[in-house]
Amino acid sequence: MEQYDVIVIGGGPAGLAAAISAHENGAKTLLIEREARLGGMLKQCIHDGFGLARFGERLAGPEYVERFIDRFRALGIEAQTRTFVTRVERHEAGFTVVTVNQDGLTRYDTKTLILATGCRERTAKQVSIHGTRPAGVFTAGTAQHFTNLLGVLPTKKCVILGSGDIGLIMARRLTLEGAQVLGVYEAKPTPSGLTRNIHQCLHDYDIPLHLSHTVTRVFGQDRLTGVEIAAVDDDMKPIPGTEQRLACDALIVSVGLIPENELAESLHVPLDPRTNGPVCDGQLMTEVPGVFSCGNALHVNDLVDYVSASGEEAGRNAAHYAQRTRDEIVLGASENFQYLVPQRLDRGADNSAVTVYFRSRDVLGRCRVTLTVDGREVWSKQYPFLRPPEMQQLTLDFGSFGIADAASAQFEIEVEA
């Protein structure tokens, strides 16, 4: 049986960056991808705006990810594509990954595992819409797959539910291809997607955005013929009497992304209910020693540049992994954070450059984010505003905060009056 230092599961931007970084740090590395081609979701994200932070260029999705694929190939890193991981077994020296593909079942032994399995779209069934089950109800990602990979326009006239970024991108994309987008309906009082996407995808094309509205019912037998829209109250419950019927042939849902962690759960990796991803330390190692997490499996990012960066971090740390007992403290975050990653710090690790990612729970004006260690404020930063769709990222030297001897560490957001 083949023995590896690092096995990366998932060949999207996180997994590619993780495998390249593990290999460059001297690890014998294997990447496993279930699709025929590497690149993950970026294969179908043909719009531009990727790589601004990393390359200083506005690249289309395929351009961005193919730079990593080219590098991956040039380094001669092993990859198994069209290969599905069915099971991971944990034992004292590491893990055995069981895969299935056209050649049948294969077992690979590895010291460490990097879970780069990305995220999945929440579907229409998960937002309880009443009515029949006609064709024409798609997630935004499915509509994107049809339009950008298959070259098939999935609608002539549609309604978009949810203001997530993929939904906004698809509103523009479908409009460019000649479809009519009647409107984007968002149950929350504020948009879910990036502000710039509201402007460049909706305002530029005069596509209306209806906040505090939702789709309550779909109509049609074989194919969708219409949807019912209603205003919602502060608890996001439809308000009786506000229903309105719109004729359309498709409903496109963009109602959120959920980190994919079935394999992590099978290994009993504890998840954080705030991120839906694994609880991890400053080295992106989960609570199960030797199992690392990165990219959108760890938490849903809004920029692929951050996904790649977390992949590289996980790859480097997995390559240098040595079994030892961790000495962890909780890295706390007050209630007004939607989440903060990492959730733990290993006091015995090198914490001189730990990347911290966070989102606020609500839209906040001028505020100050602080870090308190053992009751003493050791760091703070001013923000002109914090918005949940726009993730914040910073690198902190926890070593300089005396974290090695600390008993508690807590982040807070203080909103200025």
Next chain:
Amino acid sequence: MKELVCIGCPRGCQLKIEKNNRGEWVVTGNTCKRGEAFAISEMTAPKRTICSVVKTAFPETPVLPVRVSADIPKERIFDVMAQLRTVTVTERIGRGDVVIPNVLGLGVDIIATSNILRT
């Protein structure tokens, strides 16, 4: 005074732009130079990037992703889209290769953004 949201990067800065008494544009709210350039361009000659796909002659890869090599005037977006519909790629071209040179005389090329036909 006009308020704008910068689309230069995901930060989404809220910009304000107005002319001072010397007739010069004054931009506030930006955190980098791109924001200033964007606001002035929005007031004078708005430009956008456009990304799409073109048909190919290869059944296993029916479309090839493309984009403009530089921003084009916002009001020409649908004219460029119409040009893209007239094209069928018959060679296995790759990332960065020109699909339509100097599209509609705008001084920018339509270029492929993927090596998908070569892999």
